Amino acid sequence: xxxxxxxxxxxxxxxxxxxxxxxxxxxxxxxxxxxxxxxxxxxxxxxxxxxxxxxxxxxxxxxxxxxxxxxxxxxxxxxxxxxxxxxxxxxxxxxxxxxxxxxxxxxxxxxxxxxxxxxxxxxxxxxxxxxxxxxxxxxxxxxxxxxxxxxxxxxxxxxxxxxxxxxxxxxxxxxxxxxxxxxxxxxxxxxxxxxxxxxxxxxxxxxxxxxxxxxxxxxxxxxxxxxxxxxxxxxxxxxxxxxxxxxxxxxxxxxxxxxxxxxxxxxxxxxxxxxxxxxxxxxxxxxxxxxxxxxxxxxxxxxxxxxxxxxxxxxxxxxxxxxxxxxxxxxxxxxxxxxxxxxxxxxxxxxxxxxxxxxxxxxxxxxxxxxxxxxxxxxxxxxxxxxxxxxxxxxxxxxxxxxxxxxxxxxxxxxxxxxxxxxxxxxxxxxxxxxxxxxxxxxxxxxxxxxxxxxxxxxxxxxxxxxxxxxxxxxxxxxxxxxxxxxxxxxxxxxxxxxxxxxxxxxxxxxxxxxxxxxxxxxxxxxxxxxxxxxxxxxxxxxxxxxxxxxxxxxxxxxxxxxxxxxxxxxxxxxxxxxxxxxxxxxxxxxxxxxxxxxxxxxxxxxxxxxxxxxxxxxxxxxxxxxxxxxx
Numbered sequence: 001x002x003x004x005x006x007x008x009x010x011x012x013x014x015x016x017x018x019x020x021x022x023x024x025x026x027x028x029x030x031x032x033x034x035x036x037x038x039x040x041x042x043x044x045x046x047x048x049x050x051x052x053x054x055x056x057x058x059x060x061x062x063x064x065x066x067x068x069x070x071x072x073x074x075x076x077x078x079x080x081x082x083x084x085x086x087x088x089x090x091x092x093x094x095x096x097x098x099x100x101x102x103x104x105x106x107x108x109x110x111x112x113x114x115x116x117x118x119x120x121x122x123x124x125x126x127x128x129x130x131x132x133x134x135x136x137x138x139x140x141x142x143x144x145x146x147x148x149x150x151x152x153x154x155x156x157x158x159x160x161x162x163x164x165x166x167x168x169x170x171x172x173x174x175x176x177x178x179x180x181x182x183x184x185x186x187x188x189x190x191x192x193x194x195x196x197x198x199x200x201x202x203x204x205x206x207x208x209x210x211x212x213x214x215x216x217x218x219x220x221x222x223x224x225x226x227x228x229x230x231x232x233x234x235x236x237x238x239x240x241x242x243x244x245x246x247x248x249x250x251x252x253x254x255x256x257x258x259x260x261x262x263x264x265x266x267x268x269x270x271x272x273x274x275x276x277x278x279x280x281x282x283x284x285x286x287x288x289x290x291x292x293x294x295x296x297x298x299x300x301x302x303x304x305x306x307x308x309x310x311x312x313x314x315x316x317x318x319x320x321x322x323x324x325x326x327x328x329x330x331x332x333x334x335x336x337x338x339x340x341x342x343x344x345x346x347x348x349x350x351x352x353x354x355x356x357x358x359x360x361x362x363x364x365x366x367x368x369x370x371x372x373x374x375x376x377x378x379x380x381x382x383x384x385x386x387x388x389x390x391x392x393x394x395x396x397x398x399x400x401x402x403x404x405x406x407x408x409x410x411x412x413x414x415x416x417x418x419x420x421x422x423x424x425x426x427x428x429x430x431x432x433x434x435x436x437x438x439x440x441x442x443x444x445x446x447x448x449x450x451x452x453x454x455x456x457x458x459x460x461x462x463x464x465x466x467x468x469x470x471x472x473x474x475x476x477x478x479x480x481x482x483x484x485x486x487x488x489x490x491x492x493x494x495x496x497x498x499x500x501x502x503x504x505x506x507x508x509x510x511x512x513x514x515x516x517x518x519x520x521x522x523x524x525x526x527x528x529x530x531x532x533x534x535x536x537x538x539x540x541x542x543x544x545x546x547x548x549x550x551x552x553x554x555x556x557x558x559x560x561x562x563x564x565x566x567x568x569x570x571x572x573x574x575x576x577x578x579x580x581x582x583x584x585x586x587x588x589x590x591x592x593x594x595x596x597x598x599x600x601x602x603x604x605x606x607x608x609x610x611x612x613x614x615x616x617x618x619x620x621x622x623x624x625x626x627x628x629x630x631x632x
Contacts, residue, residue, distance in 0.1 A: 001374060001396070001405055003388045004307070004322060004333040004354070005420065007522060008369040009482045012051050017044065018363040023344050026359055027071035027078065030351045035365060036078055038069045043078065043090070046365060057090055057100065068113040070122070072136060079103070081110030081124060087139075103139050106132065114200040114209070121206070121228055125198050129213055133230045143230025147198075148215050153225065153232040155277050190214060190221050191245045191262060193295035193313070201250040201257070208233065208276060210257050212248045223248065223259060225276055234278040239263065247296040253305040256281060260296035269294065271310065284323060284330045286312070294319075302348045302356075307333070307370075309356060311343045318343045320358070322370070329406040332390035334370070335417035335435050336481055353576060366481075371522070371561050374593075377423045377430075382462070390417050393432060400459050410463045413452045414440060419480065422488035426531075430464050431488055436472040437480040439493075441506070443467035476504040476511050485523045489531045496520055501535070503548070512548060526565035527599055534565055542571060556581050564596050566616055572602060580604055587614070 017023050017039060025038045035046040036056075043057040043066070057080075059066060065083040072079065077099075078090040085106035091099030108126035115122050115136060122139070124132045129147035134140060198213040210225045221244040223236035236244065242263035249258045256273040261283075263270065269292050271284040287294060297318070298311040312319040318341055322334040338360065346358035355369040375386045387394040387405050394408035401409065412432070420433040430442040440451065442464040447453055451466035470476075477483045479497060487494040493504040496516070503512040518537035525531050533545040540556035542563070553569065560573030560581065572594060573581045580591035582602075594604035602614040 001385050001387050002372045003375055003386070003420075004324070004370040005373045006334070006368060006370050006484050008355075008367075008519060009484065010365075010367045011482070012046065012048075012365040014044075014046070014359075014363040014365055015053060016363070017053075018361065022361050022363070023359045024066075025069055025345050026347070026357075027069055028347060028349070028357065029071055029073065029076075030349065031073065035357070036069065036071060037359070038066055038080075040065050042066070043069065043080070067110050070113045070115045072115060072119050074119050075137065079113060079115070079122060081113040083109045085110060085126070087124060106130075112198050112200050114202065116202055116206040116209070116228065117204050118206045123200055123209065125200060125211065125213075129198070129216060131211065131226075131230065133228075145226070145230050145232070147211060147213055147224060148217060151232055151235075153234040153278075155234045157277070157279075190219055190243055191266075191295065193245065194221060195246045195297075197246065199246060199248050201248055203250050203254045203276075204252045205254060210248065210250060212244065212246065212259065221245065223257065223274065223278065225257075225278060234276065236274060236278045237280065239280075241265070242268075245296060247299040247310070249299040249301055249308075251305050252301050252303055255305075258299055258301070258308065260299065262292075266292060269296070271296070271299070271308070284308075286310075298343065298346050300346060300348055300356075302354055303350060304353070306372075307354060309346065309348065311346060311358075313342070316340050316342075318360075320346075320356075327404055327406065331388070331406075332417060333388060334419060335390065336419075337435060368481075373562070375421060375423075377425050379425055386421055386423070388418050388421070391415065393418055393421065395464065397457075397460055401457060407456065409457045409460050410453060410455045412442070412464060412466065413454065414466070415450045420486050422486040422493065424488045424490060427490055428462075429488060429490075431486070431493065432466070433477070433480075433483075433486055435480065437475045437477040437483070438472045439470040439475055439477075440466045441468045441470070476502055485520055485535075487523055487525060487533055489525060489533065494523075494533055501545075514548060514550070516550075521559055522561060522563060524563055524565050534563075534571075536560065536563055536573075540573075554583055557584055557586070562594075564594075566596060566602075567599060570616075572596065578607065588612075 021039050023037045023039055027036045033048040037044040041059045042055055045054050045056050066080055067083055068081045070079050076092050080088040085108055087103040089101045089103050106126055108128045110124050111127050112125040119136055122134050122136045131145040131147055133142040200209060200211050202209045207228055208225055210223055212223045214221050225234045226232055242261050245260035247260040258271050258273055261270050261272040267290055268288050269286045272280055273282045275281045294312045294314045296310055297313045300309045306324060308323045310321050318338040320336045321332060324331050324333050342361040344359045344361055349355035357367050359365055377384045382399040385396045391414050393412040394405060395410050397409040416434040416436055418432050419435055422431045432440040445465055445467050447465040448469060453463055453465045455463055483495050483497045485496045491505055491507045493506055495502055499516050501514045501516055520535050521538045522536050524534045535543045538559055540559040542554045543550040544553050554571055556573045558575050561576045563571055563573035566572055570583050574591060574594055578591050579586055580588040590607045591604045592607055597603055600616050602616055605611050
């Protein structure tokens, strides 16, 4: 029962990389923190440390288009595919101009380049659907395969006749009905929004890859799965009432291939999941209706397969959505709109958890980083857990019941997706931050129009209703894409935007802004009678806000993704690599969660399925319980 919390954003202007010189693709050098940008005729490097942009390669022939690029970290070079069939290597040891080599030339235009996850194999795909596999270190050919064939692959499914028409009872029409053939004619071959290009995705272990392409013979978009030797393994099944679109991504855990698909004559837009044998195995329904104007432009899994990012396009507007699967239910955790902007490409960071990079056609590089948090509001009389799912906020009251999500005690429904929430335990206040930057303030009276509260358990008497709204034009949040770290203390609403800590008074509508000279990683509120806000920078240093001034209090040995303020001005923190700290003392190196009970007891769980209770008064272990899950 967790939500995604945006904790860091960054925007860098790419100056003149717009219009005909817009960025089409990019690659990342994680070690040097360099972004390589590909336009139609040039390659640029963007150094994230100093935000400098440098031109490193330009095509002398303007009739030749740079089609794709991929970066090989082990050899420290870029590989470029050109429209004239040239395959070019750019070495970065010395001067760029002295290290440009033409590896080889194909007879057709290179549409797509993709390296295997282990960087041992390079795939080049031409516009005539020829697939060429080669080794990456010396570019020796491994296989050359023609995509556009009728072959299914080595994992051809066998029909043994179970449940077939010939074995069924046909009633009064007799056995002759079993011999009749029915010709099914599909009404549509491909989507009107298809980009027309071929796309390659690798499974993370490097043993298999999939190619999504449009057949030159029948204009169907098909997905074919190959092994790393270039041998065809399987082909996606033909859906009689649907068709595949261009967006595709192989789940990092290797289980399934996600592909955008439409069904029911375009009235159902989904992300369908395919197994390695090409058969469909589940789906995520994005939208249904007679006139769906949206389509999926990009699709990408994060490094641990917990988040599926997709870019939706509708006319001139773009939307980034983050989805997560839990208990067989897909949750829409984040949704950002970009009016009149096209998102050219996006990639998840391979080193930093839940960090997304993307480029827009207005000449900007963006990065956004999230962390998973459990949002619990508890007092002596009740304990609430909040769970975001698009326009729905599920609220579970564990005082009365313990039911698993997506079920809940009650839910609040808004007209726009919910990005974040802020709550005050002492005053039972709740604020919903919506995707347009507006604030929905919850109380105990009836809801505003377009906002509903649905109670699922009759014994729940105290629930939240949306009682007032601060519109996006009046909201203290000016750029919802850069706003992070929402907190609420009585009438004071805190958030960070553009390196400033903003304090907005909900009662008198005034705002105070404080310039921060550090990047805030996370925040916390103490449990004192007069509450204070605490901020932690990206190096683990803790600051306390007093009278609109920040004062340093303590420094964790490592930056903690979550921390809490406890008795006597001490702090408990948990890092992303499972280290638990009490101030500067490491309590555990295998902790995956913790909780402060009654201000005096630290409760934490370990990777070995232990639950440990530690007194915060006398600093001694009061009990240790070991529990291991079983299959029963």
